[in-house]
Amino acid sequence: MVKICCLGAGYVGGPTMAIIALKCPAIEVVVVDISAARIAAWNSDQLPIYEPGLDEVVKSCRGKNLFFSSDVEKHVLEADIIFVSVNTPTKTRGLGAGKAADLTYWESAARMIADVSKSDKIVVEKSTVPVKTAEAIEKILTHNTKGINFQILSNPEFLAEGTAIQDLLNPDRVLIGGRQSPEGQKAVEALKAVYANWVPEDRIIATNLWSAELSKLAANAVLAQRISSVNAMSALCEATGADVTEVAYAVGKDSRIGPKFLNASVGFGGSCFQKDILNLIYICECNGLMEVANYWKGVIKINDYQKSRFVNRVVASMFNTVSGKKIAVLGFAFKKDTGDTRETPAIDVCKGLLGDKANISIYDPQVTEDQIQRDLSMNKFDWDHPPHLQPMSPSAIKQVSVVWDAYEATKDAHGVCILTEWDEFKTLDYQKIYDNMQKPAFIFDGRNIVDMEKLRKIGFIVYSIGKPLDPWVKDLPASA
Numbered sequence: 001m002v003k004i005c006c007l008g009a010g011y012v013g014g015p016t017m018a019i020i021a022l023k024c025p026a027i028e029v030v031v032v033d034i035s036a037a038r039i040a041a042w043n044s045d046q047l048p049i050y051e052p053g054l055d056e057v058v059k060s061c062r063g064k065n066l067f068f069s070s071d072v073e074k075h076v077l078e079a080d081i082i083f084v085s086v087n088t089p090t091k092t093r094g095l096g097a098g099k100a101a102d103l104t105y106w107e108s109a110a111r112m113i114a115d116v117s118k119s120d121k122i123v124v125e126k127s128t129v130p131v132k133t134a135e136a137i138e139k140i141l142t143h144n145t146k147g148i149n150f151q152i153l154s155n156p157e158f159l160a161e162g163t164a165i166q167d168l169l170n171p172d173r174v175l176i177g178g179r180q181s182p183e184g185q186k187a188v189e190a191l192k193a194v195y196a197n198w199v200p201e202d203r204i205i206a207t208n209l210w211s212a213e214l215s216k217l218a219a220n221a222v223l224a225q226r227i228s229s230v231n232a233m234s235a236l237c238e239a240t241g242a243d244v245t246e247v248a249y250a251v252g253k254d255s256r257i258g259p260k261f262l263n264a265s266v267g268f269g270g271s272c273f274q275k276d277i278l279n280l281i282y283i284c285e286c287n288g289l290m291e292v293a294n295y296w297k298g299v300i301k302i303n304d305y306q307k308s309r310f311v312n313r314v315v316a317s318m319f320n321t322v323s324g325k326k327i328a329v330l331g332f333a334f335k336k337d338t339g340d341t342r343e344t345p346a347i348d349v350c351k352g353l354l355g356d357k358a359n360i361s362i363y364d365p366q367v368t369e370d371q372i373q374r375d376l377s378m379n380k381f382d383w384d385h386p387p388h389l390q391p392m393s394p395s396a397i398k399q400v401s402v403v404w405d406a407y408e409a410t411k412d413a414h415g416v417c418i419l420t421e422w423d424e425f426k427t428l429d430y431q432k433i434y435d436n437m438q439k440p441a442f443i444f445d446g447r448n449i450v451d452m453e454k455l456r457k458i459g460f461i462v463y464s465i466g467k468p469l470d471p472w473v474k475d476l477p478a479s480a
């Protein structure tokens, strides 16, 4: 029986290994983590992450060929294939702070593998890493070789949170990068054989190591660039009376461009787009490619602009001040169907409103009060001028309340901001919400999910991203 061990029981390690276990009954899969609490949660009824369909898959395999354990070394020792799916956040201090990927977790995982192993292993990079990481990992592993043969493969993950199970069951492609040597190619074949249990052969792509590593950063950069492109257009739509949904539809009809991933929004969030583009920027800078670095910086700058533009719209429309006003925030997660708040645009929007002394009442179906308070208590990390992570003032935190119901959040509010596109926000009883709000009642839809006309008929003043402006919504100076 082939034994797989995965280091890192997070958003990627957990779901990915659950699907491998589901589709490969002849393989034993053990997911390990240095966080005992996370492992305990994977072994409980309340999994540590919310992902549609994940509960069912875990329940059907757990205890059969899928295990979660804190005994990291034992399972590394026994494994034939080791996936490394640890976190690779942006460095917050030292060389490259604010841009470079922090490979501390990865390096310590590699050192541990080198120390513990007694037999040949295939080590798979699942985490998103800078191009050329495999070379460094190889050095760490072979330094302690004891005659053991380690083969490093790059097998980046393309799943998106909220659709992880579907993405894993039916991936557009599986990318496997390996050394061109016979041993390297043998390792590539071994990993291919795992995926071949459910992924059609023509979707399993073998490349060299560096192409696989760079393709992951490139894919995220290009995806994020689409959103920044359409968001940049949304500002121009508002200034001219064009409608961004119509523009995106017209543009996406060109089959060379395609309709997906062109929804204008309050800005992209999540643990990967910003981190990976910053990582790419740093790699470009290290290679002396300043123009290329600046090109990708633009994608992040437009994203920051989109978030501050939204806050300015809210404040300007509400008579240039939200001080002492109650603003309901519907949705805090970075997208629907996840409880993840890493880099969510809601953090910047809430902080902008708090900066103008608003009282905000937040409701999100999957995010806990603790998480929201933690997110709002950290000051924004300025990636251009790092490092300064400072806590927010306690008085600002007192202006925040977190509630478990959209109607409670919006009661007596002066304005509502929709920041995550949860399906339930499309079908709320907006008449009831309007009746219980202060007048004039404002809705600022950062995800373009409400029916503007219907809401206007009820009496709301509505702002949607990139849509012709309600006469009540204040035009902003071009530079705002």
Ligand SMILES: NC(=O)C1=CN([C@@H]2O[C@H](COP(=O)(O)OP(=O)(O)OC[C@H]3O[C@@H](n4cnc5c(N)ncnc54)[C@H](O)[C@@H]3O)[C@@H](O)[C@H]2O)C=CC1
Residues within 6 Å of the ligand: 007, 008, 009, 010, 011, 012, 013, 032, 033, 034, 035, 038, 072, 085, 086, 087, 088, 105, 106, 108, 109, 126, 127, 128, 129, 157, 158, 159, 160, 161, 271, 272
């Ligand atoms: N979240 C996402 O949607 C995607 C993430 N990725 C990439 O996958 C990697 C992991 O991301 P997430 O799963 O979101 O992170 P995460 O933070 O949810 O999980 C990482 C886990 O690794 C554990 N860990 C750290 N060092 C360890 C060690 N030495 N041994 C064992 N466990 C260790 C941590 O305790 C944590 O539970 C990152 O590089 C990310 O860029 C790639 C595709 C999608």
Ligand SMILES: O=C(O)[C@H]1O[C@H](OP(=O)(O)OP(=O)(O)OC[C@H]2O[C@@H](n3ccc(=O)[nH]c3=O)[C@H](O)[C@@H]2O)[C@H](O)[C@@H](O)[C@@H]1O
Residues within 6 Å of the ligand: 128, 157, 158, 159, 160, 161, 162, 220, 223, 227, 260, 261, 262, 263, 264, 265, 266, 267, 268, 269, 270, 271, 272, 273, 334, 335, 336
């Ligand atoms: O490397 C990663 O971690 C992953 O990053 C993204 O996945 P994820 O961040 O989970 O979620 P996305 O669906 O890409 O959404 C990212 C952000 O963009 C926003 N978005 C997305 C699409 C769109 O049209 N408009 C838009 O504003 C979302 O609301 C969200 O805030 C990629 O889509 C995955 O392929 C990749 O594996």
